Amino acid sequence: xxxxxxxxxxxxxxxxxxxxxxxxxxxxxxxxxxxxxxxxxxxxxxxxxxxxxxxxxxxxxxxxxxxxxxxxxxxxxxxxxxxxxxxxxxxxxxxxxxxxxxxxxxxxxxxxxxxxxxxxxxxxxxxxxxxxxxxxxxxxxxxxxxxxxxxxxxxxxxxxxxxxxxxxxxxxxxxxxxxxxxxxxxxxxxxxxxxxxxxxxxxxxxxxxxxxxxxxxxxxxxxxxxxxxxxxxxxxxxxxxxxxxxxxxxxxxxxxxxxxxxxxxxxxxxxxxxxxxxxxxxxxxxxxxxxxxxxxxx
Numbered sequence: 532x533x534x535x536x537x538x539x540x541x542x543x544x545x546x547x548x549x550x551x552x553x554x555x556x557x558x559x560x561x562x563x564x565x566x567x568x569x570x571x572x573x574x575x576x577x578x579x580x581x582x583x584x585x586x587x588x589x590x591x592x593x594x595x596x597x598x599x600x601x602x603x604x605x606x607x608x609x610x611x612x613x614x615x616x617x618x619x620x621x622x623x624x625x626x627x628x629x630x631x632x633x634x635x636x637x638x639x640x641x642x643x644x645x646x647x648x649x650x651x652x653x654x655x656x657x658x659x660x661x662x663x664x665x666x667x668x669x670x671x672x673x674x675x676x677x678x679x680x681x682x683x684x685x686x687x688x689x690x691x692x693x694x695x696x697x698x699x700x701x702x703x704x705x706x707x708x709x710x711x712x713x714x715x716x717x718x719x720x721x722x723x724x725x726x727x728x729x730x731x732x733x734x735x736x737x738x739x740x741x742x743x744x745x746x747x748x749x750x751x752x753x754x755x756x757x758x759x760x761x762x763x764x765x766x767x768x769x770x771x772x773x774x775x776x777x778x779x780x781x782x783x784x785x786x787x788x789x790x791x792x793x794x795x796x797x798x799x800x801x802x803x804x805x806x807x808x809x810x811x812x813x814x815x816x817x818x819x820x821x822x823x824x825x826x827x828x829x
Contacts, residue, residue: 535596539820639819680761
């Protein structure tokens with residue numbers, strides 16, 4: 532296998548990461564965000580193709596042996612098919628797969644075994660595989676309809692607490708933090724940032740976490756409401772699958788490493804998944820993608 536290149540790709544709403552290996556040589560690469568629904572299949576495929584080309588250049592130009600791409604927004608067959616069609620010309624006939632980003636994160640946590648994964652970053656999703664190999668999910672419906680406890684949801688919650696304080700509602704540290712970090716001093720500033728400048732809601736997530744760290748009870752209540760909504764989805768999934776699902780859950784994603792967030796999430800999961808083995812997945816999703824890429828070689 533030393534003359535073949537294997538690449539795993541984790542393409543998300545904030546950035547795209549790739550892990551490539553040829554023999555004993557490996558490299559990590561990073562590129563811009565790639566979200567199949569938001570950006571379109573062809574644009575998402577172009578981001579991935581650029582990283583694959585960079586990986587091939589860094590590792591001596593060896594041919595591809597297998598590529599696995601976990602892509603945010605690729606939950607439907609039609610989307611995955613469109614991305615695959617756009618990506619195929621760049622792979623010279625090498626085996627490859629395009630799947631949902633939750634799939635590679637799950638593989639990093641549990642491989643082919645049964646269990647559940649809670650993925651929380653810009654968006655959120657609960658994803659599981661039963662003992663019979665059936666995949667099931669809860670949540671993950673995007674920032675308009677769902678994504679409880681996600682970076683986007685926390686950013687929205689932060690701005691709501693901020694606007695309430697500016698309107699004369701409960702006192703909060705958020706006006707001071709928002710003015711210092713984002714130059715948001717009035718409600719008009721907030722409205723312009725969201726509706727005119729169209730700044731991503733997830734970019735305001737650090738505001739909420741900073742306020743919680745500062746002891747802001749309104750921000751803390753908002754955080755607990757969000758993580759409770761996400762943990763509740765995990766509980767629903769556990770109820771649906773019953774004894775067919777091994778009672779273990781790993782959580783992963785960009786927010787999972789934030790200490791304030793992690794503590795709130797674990798407390799909520801303890802309430803909704805009593806008796807379950809709950810832990811943070813230490814392996815990165817891109818590592819799961821690389822393992823899937825290597826498996827394509829048989």
